[in-house]
Amino acid sequence: MLKYTVKRILLAIVTILIISAITFFAMNAIPGGPFSKEKAPDPAVQAVLEARYNLDKPVGQQFILYMQNLLHGDFGVSLKTGREIATVISEKFAVSARLGGMAAGFAIIVGLVLGSIAALCRNHWPDRLIIFLTTLFVSVPSFILATMLLLIFALQLKWVGVFSTSNPNYVLPVISLMLYPMSYITRLTKSSMLDVLGQDYIRTARAKGVRESLIIFKHALRNALIPVITYVGPMIAGILTGSMVIETVFTIGGLGTEFVHSINNQDYPMIMATTIFLAVLMVVATLVSDLIYKLVDPKINFD
């Protein structure tokens, strides 16, 4: 276990380094460079940039210095606004984290419940309905889904308020953000549950005279959860990127909106910093879910 953990953490560090390097050098490969004069708004910002990014030094050294700054929490400044990127990120991420956290929580809970129901009612109408709906949900791009929900429930039916900073109504954004991962978890839970219910040890439990509900919640669910846990890491990643879309549609001022803006504005330092920040987040999420997976599954634990 220790050996695995160390190996996994090392891989995560390497991944983060590679992502940072790709991001940095890719940005530098853009013709004229992200920091060339015509892209900076005024000479004052330009001067700050030159000092900040050590533009007089060779690229390799720039990268090392950039990484050192990152480690000290210095993400640089935005080309458009001239604000400290670190403050922008921490400010905006709070909003995104709340939205993403709610979506992730609901997605997991609802997904597990629906998946179990589908597995238990296999080939009956609840199963068919659940599977049809979840297949539908994973077939609609999130921005279309979000726009439709906004149009129907907020603007036409006026059931829920539109999100605004004064009246932060998270219902529609959370629903739009959670539907995809929820559907995925539902399908995953169902297939894994069916797989487990066909195992010999379930037959053993039945032969012991264990109650059907206990068979499901004690003997089956814990085994069925194992593959679901591996999805949680990628799910966090999905929610973070999904957040870009949902936040933009609902005009929630989170990190996602900020990222999309910075792409449209070609605000390269911002793109760079946000990419690295989100990437680190995803890598850590995957790492944690992999480690939990190892902890839950005794079979692998002792290999």
Added chain:
Amino acid sequence: MTYNADKLPKKNLLSLQIDLKKFEKASDSEKAQHETMRESTTFFKDGMRKLRKNPLAMISLCVLIALVVTIVVVPLFYPYSYEQMISVNGKRDKTAKNLAPFTYSKNEQKAIEEGQQIFPHIFGTDELCRDYFIRVIYGARVSLMVGLFASLIVLVIGLLYGSISGYFGGKVDMVMMRIVDIIYSLPDTLMVVLLSVVLNQVIGDSLRGTVFARMGNNMISLFIVFGVLYWVGMARLVRGQILSIKTNEYVLAARALGAKPGRIIKKHILPNCMSVIFISVALQIPSAIFTESFLSFIGLGVQAPMPSLGSLANSARGGMQSYPYKMVFPAVIICLIVLSFNLLGDGLRDAFDPKLRR
């Protein structure tokens, strides 16, 4: 040991009329007729039978075929083109802006009254006076092409990489798989965005004059991104398949009989992993279409005036309250395509995945 009639309890068999002829030995042909053998089926036949019995998969297949036929045939006779602004009598018709489905602009109505034949705008027109139906058709074309091409790229790279890694094993495999591990752990959507931003700028004018120019930088960068990032899943799948098949007894048996590696790959390994790979490709297409629509959304999609379903839906978001149909048409088509591929992929998996068979 002898038996007496009265030693037989319950039924006195001798009181029955026994037809001695029936106690003659049966001939082999009689025996053969007796047993109705189960119809022997091949893996493929059996899978097809299962697939045909799956209504959702069959409906999806029909929808996809209908869609493909439509997007191939319709542009051949449709009087408008996707980039052409409506004109009446050779003059640009500025009144043909944002028309509702099956309506005509003022100028067009005048022309009709004068006795001209004008083809109706089935889905109306967009804000630049272009016929929306043909734009949606072209959008579907572009989206499907993106999906197919991207999956093809993924398939080719993944298949090559995975089979080399899986077949050679050992150190080669270890090094190749570490590389895959690292690429796999990169957050793909972020990398797609990043690479698209960069490639967009880097490719720049270098494509001018080539076939690729029409597709636009974004499209090319999308394919490059797929070629760089998305093949790892396929490579892992192929390698896993090959490794597990390679250790099967029948491969060992073939090797023991002196079969050459080429024959083993062709006869034993490929047919056994083909179904899994095929299913994975079918499911890759909707994911590529998704990625494209996501990129369109954040403004990194296909180049205007070329439409894709994603970019159409995205540009319709602005006037959504006044012209909801502009959102609905491309949205419905995307959903139809993706849903059909997903359902078909699921159906194929249920029918052909050897792991799901008993």
Added chain:
Amino acid sequence: MSTPLLQVKNLSTSFNVDSGEVRAVNGISFNLDKGKVLGIVGESGSGKSVTAYSIMRILVEPGKITGGQILFNGQDIVQFSKKQMREFRGKRISIIFQDPMTSLNPVYTIGNQLRECILLHTDRNREQANARALEMLQLVGVNEPEKRLKQYPHELSGGMRQRVMIAMALACEPDILIADEPTTALDVTIQAQILELMQELQKKLGMAIIMITHDLGVIADMCDEIIVMYAGRVCERGTADEIFYNPRHEYTKGLLRSIPRLDTNHARLIPIAGSPVDLTNMPKGCAFASRCDQCMKICLESLPEELQINDSHIASCWMNVKQVYMEAEKEGAV
């Protein structure tokens, strides 16, 4: 004669699948007395395991008992409610399965799984249950039982796991233990150990055993009575001696010819040609007919009746009828 502990009367079990109804068990009957060992032999797909699962009522969808009775002490367990059945399983009848590697839940410790059964069926508290679990592990000859209780199934060898399965099955002192091919998945040396253990425990605890196997050798010296099954029907039933030394069904004879024996000087084993019948589409007449060397015209047309050869020996084969007829004819009775 007192009522037998378990009476199976005309039991039929089917699976409804895409291609039709698979009639896995087709009207079988047998009795099991207290403290006796009954062997059920037959090749794969002959309905042995399905019979066992029917008795436990642990058939999974789409399997269903379609007819007959299973009387335990005179009570028909086919009519039991789900709740009655739960209290019955594990307490009155227990089962051990073929593959000990997959029959234990990988995410719970041995102790947890042993205790579960004891807590369900007895009013012992947790500590007492633990003590009982420990006692059972000692009884089945697991070394270092205290340590084993805290271990996970994958940390034990196959033989050890099967011992744990036996301990689990016997923890609540059931009247009947069903052993569904308990040694098939084990190494030959371990097989012998497990069989020995079962015999020993049977003597000590006095439960009845239904021993299901495809290996005649396994049950030869263990069983009081043997049932030979083919295509969901009973071909022949008798004491071990009768089955081994005086088989009266062509299928039994074939089975005996196909096992290696040291006491005869057959130079080679004779396999039974052909493959088992398609259970969705059972031919009329005897199911074994098309593979039978002695097949007669009547075999293809009608199902042979059960013929009582003596008090304990029953066989369903037209050859017996023919033989009786021929002998009677010779004696001039006809």
